[in-house]
Amino acid sequence: MRTEHILVVDDFKDNRDLFEYFLSRQGFRVTLASDGQDALDKAFELQPDLVVMDISLPVLSGWEAIRRLKAGEATKHIPVVVLSASDSSGTASDLGCEGFLLKPCLPGGMIAEILRVLDGRRTSPK
Amino acid sequence: MEQTERRTGRDMGSKQPVNILLVDDQPSKLMSYEAILAGSQENLIKASSAREALEYLLRTDIAVVLVDVCMPELDGFELASMIRSHPRFQKTAIILISGVLVEDVDRLKGYNSGAVDYVSVPIVPEILRAKVSVFADLFRKTVDLERLNKELEQRVRERTAEIEALLQSTESARQEAERANRLKDEFLATVSHELRTPLNAITGWAAMLRDGGLDPATQMKAVETISRNAMLQAQLISDLLDVSRIVSGKVRLDLKPVNLPPLIQAAVDTIRPAAEAKNIKIDTFLASGIEPILGDPARLQQIVWNLLSNAIKFTFHNGHVQILLEKTGSHLELTVRDDGPGIRPDFLPHIFERFRQGDPTSTRAHQGLGLGLTIVRHLLEMHGGGIQAMNREDVSGAIFKAVLPLPTDAVAVEPLTGTVEAGPSSAGGVTGLRSASSLTGIRILVVEDEADSREVVALLLERCGAGVMVASSAREALSILERELPDVLVADIEMPEEDGYSLIQKIRTLPPERGGQTPAIALTAHVGVSDRVKLLDAGFQRHVPKPVHPAELVSIVAGLAKLNRD
Numbered sequence: 001m002r003t004e005h006i007l008v009v010d011d012f013k014d015n016r017d018l019f020e021y022f023l024s025r026q027g028f029r030v031t032l033a034s035d036g037q038d039a040l041d042k043a044f045e046l047q048p049d050l051v052v053m054d055i056s057l058p059v060l061s062g063w064e065a066i067r068r069l070k071a072g073e074a075t076k077h078i079p080v081v082v083l084s085a086s087d088s089s090g091t092a093s094d095l096g097c098e099g100f101l102l103k104p105c106l107p108g109g110m111i112a113e114i115l116r117v118l119d120g121r122r123t124s125p126k
Numbered sequence: 127m128e129q130t131e132r133r134t135g136r137d138m139g140s141k142q143p144v145n146i147l148l149v150d151d152q153p154s155k156l157m158s159y160e161a162i163l164a165g166s167q168e169n170l171i172k173a174s175s176a177r178e179a180l181e182y183l184l185r186t187d188i189a190v191v192l193v194d195v196c197m198p199e200l201d202g203f204e205l206a207s208m209i210r211s212h213p214r215f216q217k218t219a220i221i222l223i224s225g226v227l228v229e230d231v232d233r234l235k236g237y238n239s240g241a242v243d244y245v246s247v248p249i250v251p252e253i254l255r256a257k258v259s260v261f262a263d264l265f266r267k268t269v270d271l272e273r274l275n276k277e278l279e280q281r282v283r284e285r286t287a288e289i290e291a292l293l294q295s296t297e298s299a300r301q302e303a304e305r306a307n308r309l310k311d312e313f314l315a316t317v318s319h320e321l322r323t324p325l326n327a328i329t330g331w332a333a334m335l336r337d338g339g340l341d342p343a344t345q346m347k348a349v350e351t352i353s354r355n356a357m358l359q360a361q362l363i364s365d366l367l368d369v370s371r372i373v374s375g376k377v378r379l380d381l382k383p384v385n386l387p388p389l390i391q392a393a394v395d396t397i398r399p400a401a402e403a404k405n406i407k408i409d410t411f412l413a414s415g416i417e418p419i420l421g422d423p424a425r426l427q428q429i430v431w432n433l434l435s436n437a438i439k440f441t442f443h444n445g446h447v448q449i450l451l452e453k454t455g456s457h458l459e460l461t462v463r464d465d466g467p468g469i470r471p472d473f474l475p476h477i478f479e480r481f482r483q484g485d486p487t488s489t490r491a492h493q494g495l496g497l498g499l500t501i502v503r504h505l506l507e508m509h510g511g512g513i514q515a516m517n518r519e520d521v522s523g524a525i526f527k528a529v530l531p532l533p534t535d536a537v538a539v540e541p542l543t544g545t546v547e548a549g550p551s552s553a554g555g556v557t558g559l560r561s562a563s564s565l566t567g568i569r570i571l572v573v574e575d576e577a578d579s580r581e582v583v584a585l586l587l588e589r590c591g592a593g594v595m596v597a598s599s600a601r602e603a604l605s606i607l608e609r610e611l612p613d614v615l616v617a618d619i620e621m622p623e624e625d626g627y628s629l630i631q632k633i634r635t636l637p638p639e640r641g642g643q644t645p646a647i648a649l650t651a652h653v654g655v656s657d658r659v660k661l662l663d664a665g666f667q668r669h670v671p672k673p674v675h676p677a678e679l680v681s682i683v684a685g686l687a688k689l690n691r692d
Contacts, residue, residue: 012323012324012326012327014324014327014351014354014355015323015326015327015330017347017351018326018327018330018331018334018351019330021334021344022330022334056319056323085315085318085319085321085322085323086315086318086319103319103322103323103325103326104322104325104326104328104329104330105326105330106329106330106333107330107333107334108333
């Protein structure tokens with residue numbers, strides 16, 4: 001069982017519900033956000049252990065939210081896993097994201113990517 | 127070039143009179159200069175002092191100053207020096223009248239290149255006349271030259287501007303192409319996102335179900351989510367296919383008389399659950415006594431549904447959506463109003479374009495492919511109507527105003543049989559017709575100036591069994607109408623000499639037995655709403671966009687012909 005705190009950002013409610021369900025079942029503490037600004041606010045305030053960020057978001061796009069997260073003193077240490085509908089893993093790593101998932105992603109795939117990033121960080125802190 | 131030469135030639139020929147300033151303190155001498163120069167046709171101005179002469183010089187253009195050297199106060203030399211030293215009087219020639227030495231005159235010439243000459247006393251009239259005439263002509267030529275020079279400069283400026291404009295339009299064409307390309311990329315990204323997002327919910331929950339261990343309530347939620355998202359995807363896919371079929375002209379209209387009010391009511395009822403989910407109230411105002419129109423009921427319902435669903439999508443919780451149907455002149459007007467955020471002004475002109483959405487892809491607040499309004503526009507145009515979008519002025523919100531043509535008195539709507547269907551896209555557009563005999567016995571007059579188009583349309587109609595007469599101009603069409611009585615007229619709008627508007631207006635003044643009420647179809651390239659109204663007002667019953675889609679044309683011709691015969 002894991003106990004880390006994951007912030008999941010997606011504007012599509014059915015996906016938020018799904019992610020919340022299976023990540024909670026895994027033991028993670030889950031917080032949800034539905035747009036880029038909401039995500040930034042919650043990341044700053046709640047200091048999650050990892051952010052799963054959808055890209056196509058209202059108010060503030062996922063890319064812009066990531067740029068600000070990675071530029072903020074209080075948030076730049078939080079690892080980000082990008083969740084995108086197109087293969088934009090290049091952009092993701094350029095922006096300093098630690099993980100990438102292509103939609104649609106299965107629960108097992110998302111959990112594996114989250115664990116890879118979390119454990120990779122624990123063993124080799126940068 | 128040509129024009130200037132002609133104008134210059136005329137000016138030179140007519141010898142525009144110039145001003146000759148005569149300066150002398152003695153009135154008798156002034157009168158004698160005047161007498162000598164009287165026959166020269168120039169304007170003679172007299173000044174009795176150098177000071178007065180300067181006033182004239184400042185006020186008007188003087189070609190020649192004729193000045194007496196001996197004058198009190200300011201003498202002729204001094205006046206000449208002042209004139210010569212001023213750049214403004216560069217073109218003005220000076221003739222000094224004196225008995226003095228030639229060297230003194232030469233001294234003056236040093237000032238600049240302006241002409242200075244002298245006439246000695248006693249004056250020989252022929253010499254004075256000759257000198258004045260030479261300087262007057264010189265002045266005229268200098269003025270002409272200056273004007274030509276200015277015109278040339280102006281022309282160079284204009285050409286430069288033209289070239290710059292051309293460069294700019296090339297640049298904007300390039301930008302337009304790039305923009306179209308970018309739109310396509312954005313659209314693909316949107317499609318990908320819109321298809322993958324529900325897919326994520328579907329595959330995710332499916333995997334959870336397969337792995338087991340869900341409680342019954344979660345199982346139910348999983349199944350519901352899967353089925354809802356599968357439906358959402360099905361809708362997206364059918365929109366995609368629909369728009370591609372509609373835009374490429376492969377959609378068939380099954381034309382029937384349609385009563386719009388119940389159809390609109392049915393669409394409102396279908397969409398009500400979606401509206402209630404956001405607590406949005408739909409107000410319906412349908413005018414009574416609306417006549418049936420000729421249309422495809424399923425497609426008309428799709429139009430109404432798409433407009434309503436667009437309005438609900440953009441209306442805030444607890445908002446209002448209004449739908450109005452009224453008759454205005456020769457057409458019906460269907461208005462859908464919402465109190466959402468309205469449409470960004472820079473997006474308004476593009477709102478009916480394919481692949482366009484008000485939001486850029488990465489921060490989109492609303493889901494969907496942005497195809498609904500494109501579908502609406504195309505379906506309305508296939509019905510001979512059109513649509514406009516605008517923002518509300520009273521509150522925030524958008525207004526969509528669709529127009530549909532009403533049948534005219536000459537062509538009342540009755541049930542139609544034998545609609546025609548297009549086969550798989552036929553390149554020439556002529557071979558794909560399944561029902562080749564649907565126009566049997568119908569006589570059609572085709573008016574089109576362009577030979578190839580005329581040929582294609584005639585061939586298409588003949589293949590369907592029609593008797594076709596062709597005319598290559600409005601005049602030829604009118605002369606055919608003097609001896610023939612076709613069942614249907616098909617006329618191009620853009621024709622040289624006399625266009626389709628003029629033709630139909632002339633035909634509508636003819637008595638019925640001479641073809642004055644022959645139902646008419648206008649062929650034109652893409653037109654806006656106002657053009658459609660103009661077409662209907664001019665006397666056309668229907669409009670078929672170019673390039674002509676065979677099934678659409680045949681179906682409309684068949685409909686109009688049948689009604690005309692019954």
